[in-house]
Amino acid sequence: MVETRRQQIDSVAGALFRERGYAATSVRDIAQRSGIQGASLYAHVASKEDVLWSIVQGAARRFHDAASAVSEHTDLTAADRLRRMIQAHVAVVTDDLGQASVFLHEWRHLSDSRRAAVLAARDTYERRFRQVIEDGQRSGGFATVEAGLVTRAILDALNGICGWYRPDGRSSPTQIADHYAELFIHALKSTPEDPP
Amino acid sequence: MVETRRQQIDSVAGALFRERGYAATSVRDIAQRSGIQGASLYAHVASKEDVLWSIVQGAARRFHDAASAVSEHTDLTAADRLRRMIQAHVAVVTDDLGQASVFLHEWRHLSDSRRAAVLAARDTYERRFRQVIEDGQRSGGFATVEAGLVTRAILDALNGICGWYRPDGRSSPTQIADHYAELFIHALKSTPEDPP
Numbered sequence: 001m002v003e004t005r006r007q008q009i010d011s012v013a014g015a016l017f018r019e020r021g022y023a024a025t026s027v028r029d030i031a032q033r034s035g036i037q038g039a040s041l042y043a044h045v046a047s048k049e050d051v052l053w054s055i056v057q058g059a060a061r062r063f064h065d066a067a068s069a070v071s072e073h074t075d076l077t078a079a080d081r082l083r084r085m086i087q088a089h090v091a092v093v094t095d096d097l098g099q100a101s102v103f104l105h106e107w108r109h110l111s112d113s114r115r116a117a118v119l120a121a122r123d124t125y126e127r128r129f130r131q132v133i134e135d136g137q138r139s140g141g142f143a144t145v146e147a148g149l150v151t152r153a154i155l156d157a158l159n160g161i162c163g164w165y166r167p168d169g170r171s172s173p174t175q176i177a178d179h180y181a182e183l184f185i186h187a188l189k190s191t192p193e194d195p196p
Numbered sequence: 197m198v199e200t201r202r203q204q205i206d207s208v209a210g211a212l213f214r215e216r217g218y219a220a221t222s223v224r225d226i227a228q229r230s231g232i233q234g235a236s237l238y239a240h241v242a243s244k245e246d247v248l249w250s251i252v253q254g255a256a257r258r259f260h261d262a263a264s265a266v267s268e269h270t271d272l273t274a275a276d277r278l279r280r281m282i283q284a285h286v287a288v289v290t291d292d293l294g295q296a297s298v299f300l301h302e303w304r305h306l307s308d309s310r311r312a313a314v315l316a317a318r319d320t321y322e323r324r325f326r327q328v329i330e331d332g333q334r335s336g337g338f339a340t341v342e343a344g345l346v347t348r349a350i351l352d353a354l355n356g357i358c359g360w361y362r363p364d365g366r367s368s369p370t371q372i373a374d375h376y377a378e379l380f381i382h383a384l385k386s387t388p389e390d391p392p
Contacts, residue, residue, distance in 0.1 A: 021218070021219050021305075023220035024220075145375065149367065149379075153379060156357075157350075157353045157356070159352070161348075171342070171345065187382050
């Protein structure tokens with residue numbers, strides 16, 4: 001794929017934000033690594049925060065699109081939908097670790113209104129997972145555990161993959177996704193009664 | 197408990213690092229919020245990195261001590277030891293969210309040798325969890341899943357609590373810990389065969 005200049009800037013900035021953190025990265029650093037003269041970067045972006053915002057929006061869209069594609073399969077059982085949502089999430093995380101990691105950890109540096117938009121998008125995304133778990137509870141396959149807590153456990157475990165996954169490591173993204181899906185589906189199916 | 201000046205500095209700095217990130221916090225910020233004149237802070241600490249190091253060491257010690265106390269109970273089943281380790285971890289995380297969060301997210305800003313020490317300590321800690329899972333697999337209670345991946349899923353889920361736990365929220369630390377422990381123990385017990 002031919003990257004536009006703008007995509008290239010997001011990609012370079014994403015890697016820098018991930019390495020050093022947003023606060024410790026300057027517009028000059030981004031320009032230098034992109035091979036752009038300092039001032040000319042402003043022909044492409046209005047500010048450092050705009051670069052962060054672009055990265056965060058791109059990642060949020062990929063997570064959203066991946067989950068939406070699964071939600072359409074209303075013919076599937078809740079367990080199968082949860083499995084596919086976990087697989088889709090792991091694919092987005094491992095496909096671009098830099099962008100996913102910046103989305104997950106650096107969004108706090110956005111301005112108030114943008115931060116609020118990110119929180120709203122994350123809530124919507126989290127509700128999709130929770131919905132599938134609650135569907136599974138209604139249809140009898142899943143135990144009546146606290147769906148909100150399980151949703152958080154699943155998403156935190158999936159997002160944590162950002163911190164340790166290596167493309168040259170022992171497990172492929174597909175293997176990791178399948179293991180995690182099995183683990184959480186069995187966890188949901190097996191709990192025999194309400195926990196204390 | 198009466199805090200020493202040094203403990204107070206760690207506590208104030210921990211909160212600032214958590215809010216703004218390490219890179220965006222200055223020694224002057226720490227001094228100001230501690231009510232200390234800028235230069236006099238250096239009577240207590242050698243550098244900003246030393247404050248981070250002190251916080252990280254303190255948190256690492258609390259996690260280590262909590263897990264060590266459980267490991268001594270060799271009379272317990274693997275499931276009961278795992279439950280207690282999860283409970284101990286959640287207690288450390290929720291007891292001081294600021295320090296735990298800085299330990300988990302800001303340690304990357306330490307110098308190379310200190311970062312290596314943190315990584316070694318985290319490996320040791322992770323091995324304790326993995327060991328309990330492998331013990332459970334040998335004694336027959338746990339299925340033969342990939343112990344390394346399950347360990348990561350558990351620890352990432354437990355560490356993620358830092359990001360959403362609120363002291364005034366719906367669930368107490370004990371309730372969260374009990375839910376998570378049940379979830380993962382059932383997940384481990386239920387998987388009937390090796391995943392694909």
